[in-house]
Amino acid sequence: xxxxxxxxxxxxxxxxxxxxxxxxxxxxxxxxxxxxxxxxxxxxxxxxxxxxxxxxxxxxxxxxxxxxxxxxxxxxxxxxxxxxxxxxxxxxxxxxxxxxxxxxxxxxxxxx
Amino acid sequence: xxxxxxxxxxxxxxxxxxxxxxxxxxxxxxxxxxxxxxxxxxxxxxxxxxxxxxxxxxxxxxxxxxxxxxxxxxxxxxxxxxxxxxxxxxxxxxxxxxxxxxxxxxxxxxxx
Numbered sequence: 001x002x003x004x005x006x007x008x009x010x011x012x013x014x015x016x017x018x019x020x021x022x023x024x025x026x027x028x029x030x031x032x033x034x035x036x037x038x039x040x041x042x043x044x045x046x047x048x049x050x051x052x053x054x055x056x057x058x059x060x061x062x063x064x065x066x067x068x069x070x071x072x073x074x075x076x077x078x079x080x081x082x083x084x085x086x087x088x089x090x091x092x093x094x095x096x097x098x099x100x101x102x103x104x105x106x107x108x109x110x111x112x
Numbered sequence: 113x114x115x116x117x118x119x120x121x122x123x124x125x126x127x128x129x130x131x132x133x134x135x136x137x138x139x140x141x142x143x144x145x146x147x148x149x150x151x152x153x154x155x156x157x158x159x160x161x162x163x164x165x166x167x168x169x170x171x172x173x174x175x176x177x178x179x180x181x182x183x184x185x186x187x188x189x190x191x192x193x194x195x196x197x198x199x200x201x202x203x204x205x206x207x208x209x210x211x212x213x214x215x216x217x218x219x220x221x222x223x224x
Contacts, residue, residue, distance in 0.1 A: 004154075042200060042214040043155070058211075092154050101145070101212065103154035 002027050002097040004104035012110045013083050020079045021107045023093030028073035031096040034066070037106070038089045046091075049076040083111045118201050118215030125191055126223050133218040134185040135201035143204035144177050144184040145212065150197045158199075159186070188220075196222050 003026040013019050023032065032049040046066055047055040055068035070076040080087050090106040118135045125131055135144070143162055147155035159170050161177035161184060168175055174187045184203075188195055201215040 042216050043212075044214075045211055048211070094154075100157055100160065103147075103156070105152070106154045108152070 001100070002029060002095050002102045004093055004095055004102055006093050006104035006107050008107055009105060010108040010110075012112060014112060015084055017083055018079055018081045019083065019109060020077050021091055021093070023076045023078070023095075023104055025074045025095045025097075025102075027097060029095040029097045030073075032070060032076045033094045033096075033101075034068060034076070034078045035092040035094060035103075036089045037092060043092065046078070049078075080109065083109070085111045087111050116201060116203055116213050116215040118218055120218055121216065122219040122221065124221050124223055127191060127193060129191055131188040131191055131195070131220060132185060133199060133201075134183060135203070135215045136183040137203065137213070138182065139203075139205060139213075140181045141203035141205060141213075142181075144175070145202045145204070146173075146175050146184070146186045147200045147202060148197050149200065149217075155200060191220075191222060193222055196220055 005024045007022045034046040035043040036046050037043050045058050046061045047057040049055050049068050049070040051070045065081050067079045088111045090108050092106045093104040095102050116135050116137050145160050146158045148158050149155045159168050159175040164181045165179045166177040172189045177184055198217045198219050200217045202212040
C-alpha cells in the first residue's frame, strides 16, 4: 500500500489569498489525483496530476483557479488561488498504486 | 453524467446489529469500491470488487458486485462503536483511466 502525506492538514485563510497544498507519496505511483470534498458532500474530482505535463481538469475546474504541479512520480501540489468562502472544503490527494486508489488525510481549508 | 445512488443516506443502529447499504446506477461499472471515512480523515479502502457476481469479505464486512454490474451492496455484521463513520461506494467505468464515480455516502451512527 502507498502512504500519502498532505500538508497542511488544516488552515484558515483570508479571502483573496492563495494556498498551496503539498502531497507526498512514499512510493512511485503512476497516477495522482486531487479531490474536493465540500461539507457534508461526497468527493469531487478536481483534476488528474500528470507528471511532467499540465494537469487534466474536470468540468467546472480551471487551471487559473487550481494550478497543479507534479514534478516527479511521488510529489504533487495543488494551489487554491484567490480564495473565497466558497472554497472552504477538504482537499484530498490520492494516488493509484498496485491497482488501488489511496488517499491522504486531507487538507481542511476554511476561508474567512 | 453518470451517477451513483447510494442508500440509505444515514442509519441509526444499536451496537451488535447488522447493517446493509447499497449503491445503484443506470451505468455499467468495471469495478466497485467501498470506502470508509472517519471524521478528519481521508477515505480508506475497505473492499474492492472486480467481477460481476463477486462476493468478498473483509472481517465483518461483506460486499457484492451485482450481476448486472449496475449495483453493489455492503453489509456489516455485528456492528461495534468503531464502525461509525461515512461509507462511500465508488465505481470505475473504464480501466483506461481511474476516474471514479462516487456515491453520496451513508452515515452510520450507533445509538448508545
